[in-house]
Amino acid sequence: TQLLEQSPQFLSIQEGENLTVYCNSSSVFSSLQWYRQEPGEGPVLLVTVVTGGEVKKLKRLTFQFGDARKDSSLHITAAQPGDTGLYLCAGKIANAGGTSYGKLTFGQGTILTVHP
Amino acid sequence: DTEVTQTPKHLVMGMTNKKSLKCEQHMGHRAMYWYKQKAKKPPELMFVYSYEKLSINESVPSRFSPECPNSSLLNLHLHALQPEDSALYLCASSQVRVVHTGELFFGEGSRLTVL
Numbered sequence: 001t002q003l004l005e006q007s008p009q010f011l012s013i014q015e016g017e018n019l020t021v022y023c024n025s026s027s028v029f030s031s032l033q034w035y036r037q038e039p040g041e042g043p044v045l046l047v048t049v050v051t052g053g054e055v056k057k058l059k060r061l062t063f064q065f066g067d068a069r070k071d072s073s074l075h076i077t078a079a080q081p082g083d084t085g086l087y088l089c090a091g092k093i094a095n096a097g098g099t100s101y102g103k104l105t106f107g108q109g110t111i112l113t114v115h116p
Numbered sequence: 117d118t119e120v121t122q123t124p125k126h127l128v129m130g131m132t133n134k135k136s137l138k139c140e141q142h143m144g145h146r147a148m149y150w151y152k153q154k155a156k157k158p159p160e161l162m163f164v165y166s167y168e169k170l171s172i173n174e175s176v177p178s179r180f181s182p183e184c185p186n187s188s189l190l191n192l193h194l195h196a197l198q199p200e201d202s203a204l205y206l207c208a209s210s211q212v213r214v215v216h217t218g219e220l221f222f223g224e225g226s227r228l229t230v231l
């Protein structure tokens with residue numbers, strides 16, 4: 001059972017287009033992160049959201065955390081070839097018990113290709 | 117530039133070899149992690165160290181042996197690996213505190229190929 005459903009798995013678009021990636025779950029998350037990973041590199045943290053309904057912007061990237069903290073989205077405006085990469089959402093399930101660190105639940109990832 | 121440094125960046129080894137992957141961080145984090153990642157898939161957790169003690173082992177085969185010599189260093193010793201162990205091995209670190217949000221800081225990874 002995949003606790004964090006990420007969609008779409010693949011996205012191929014032209015430079016200048018807009019796109020949205022979604023992460024959905026039936027579980028409540030105490031926090032959720034978005035990471036971007038380029039080929040041969042490690043994931044790089046883009047943003048953390050912790051409050052239901054929260055919206056954060058990072059240049060052309062807009063991140064939303066659902067009101068119920070069960071879903072999140074990443075919207076990219078006017079995509080550029082440099083945005084190409086694997087986008088991962090990951091989060092900590094609320095009230096999961098045990099330690100307060102360690103296990104993140106990852107989505108399956110979205111491979112984004114932006115063509116010039 | 118990442119503040120988590122992994123060496124080597126690439127490693128090719130035979131199934132009878134013994135090798136080690138190394139990771140170093142200087143962010144003062146007291147939790148360190150090893151993840152395994154196959155191509156175009158999310159990272160899979162292998163081990164977690166907290167305050168230099170192993171706190172999570174995700175049922176990883178004994179041919180992988182982690183070690184945390186101090187709060188800045190994390191090693192992964194490899195012995196008698198199988199070709200299916202070929203993957204990108206990622207080290208990560210994070211804070212350890214009650215309200216920790218789960219943010220991980222990853223290294224660039226070590227690309228392992230087992231022949």
